[in-house]
Amino acid sequence: MKREAQNLLQKVDEKSEKCTVGCPILDRNLNGGIPTKSITEVVGESGSGKTQICLQLVLSAQLPPSHGGLNGSSLYIYTEYPFPIRRLKQLSLSLLSSHPNHLLSSSDPLSRIILRGISSAENFVELLPDIELCLRYWKSRLLPIRVIVVDSIAALFRSEFGNCCFDLKRRSSLFFKISGGLKLLAERFGLVVVVTNQVVDFIEGNESVRIGNFSELCSSGRRVCPALGISWANCVNSRIFLSKDQTGxxxxxxxSLLFAPHLPLSSSQFVITEKGLFGVENV
Ligand SMILES: Nc1ncnc2c1ncn2[C@@H]1O[C@H](COP(=O)(O)OP(=O)(O)OP(=O)(O)O)[C@@H](O)[C@H]1O
Structure with missing residues (x-):
């Protein structure tokens, strides 16, 4: 019975459209890339590579489906300033040199990425109707928007919410408005939606925050857990954890893929170079 259910999920997954993250090894952990019509969270400590993976995704999305892309433009919503425009330009040059014949000729990949900075969770909720209009009417050189990135969701909730009952309720209500709005758009327009999240130190005895198959998460020698707690964890469909350790x-x-409705847990080592973020085989 369990096997049949797993097979069914696998069949559903094989049919769903995916977008490459620009690396075959990382795509393999995701069974082909990041799925459309759902919310995927990338969580990790500062400097773990969350923004790099998002930048690479919005560039790779412009590739044709034969090369793992969605033939699509992207909307990149950033909440931490300044936006890393120099790095995006550097990665776009790398994409142009690795796929000279697979991108629309004579046009700049940056022209197919809409950048929008926001400063609060309320601001984001107010923006949702405008995003829908943008998805309906914005076309750049005939490439519709197929990817929305929110980098980072945690930054919107960092300071102004306390631990009193009123604030916790307001926070959860905003989580559901944001994730509900994004899920609706993802379904309606066949979008890949990626949100980044930060980690906080794990507090002993706080086992209820554990979600997914890994018994514990470590990065830079510290035991950590995703920020925003269990109510936000229930708002995302899949969660990818990026970790790092530095010696000298x-x-x-x-x-590591922590959870996804259709996939087993998996892990890969990766590096970040000038050319982008790439998985490393058999280390
Ligand atoms: N041109 C480059 N060459 C090599 N490594 C780079 C380059 N640009 C960025 N990196 C690496 O990527 C890391 C930053 O990754 P990224 O900005 O994705 O972190 P992040 O997880 O988004 O962090 P934060 O939460 O602080 O935004 C840097 O610490 C650096 O190690």
Whole structure:
């Protein structure tokens, strides 16, 4: 019975459209890439590579489906300033050189990425109707928007919410408005939606925050857990954890799929270079 259910999920997954993250090894952990019509969270400590993976995704989305892309433009919502525009330009040059014949010729990949900064969770909720209009009417060189990135969701909830009952309720209500709005758009427009999240130190005895198959999460020698707690965890469909460990100047990085409705847990080592973020085989 369990096997039949698993087979069914696998069949549903095989049919769903995916977008490459620009690396075959990381795509393999995701069974082909990040799925459309759902919310995928990328969580990790500062400097773990969350923004790099998002930048690479919005560039790879412009590739044709034959090369793992969605032939799509993207909307990149950033909440921490300044936006890393120089790094995006550097990665776009790398994409142009690795796929000279697979992108729309004579046009800049950056022209197919809409950047929008926001400063509060309320601001984001107010923006949702405008995002829907943008998805309906914005076309750049005939590429519709197929990816929305929110980098980072945690930054919107960092300071102004306390631990009193009123604030916790307001926070959960905003989580559901944001994730509900994004899920609706993801379904309606066949979008990949990726949100980034930060980690906080794990507090002993706080076992209820554990979600997913890993018994514990570690990064830079610390035991950590995703920020925003269990109510936010229930708002996302899949969660990818990025971790790092530094010995001298050597940084070892891992990407782990913590949970997804259709996939088993998996892990890969990766590196970040000038050219982008790439998985490393058999280390
Ligand atoms: N051109 C480059 N060459 C090599 N490594 C780079 C380059 N640009 C960025 N990196 C690496 O990527 C890391 C930053 O990754 P990223 O900005 O994705 O972190 P993040 O997880 O989004 O952090 P934060 O939560 O602080 O935003 C840097 O610490 C650096 O190690």
């Amino acid at each position: 100047i050597k940084i070892t990085r891992f990407s």
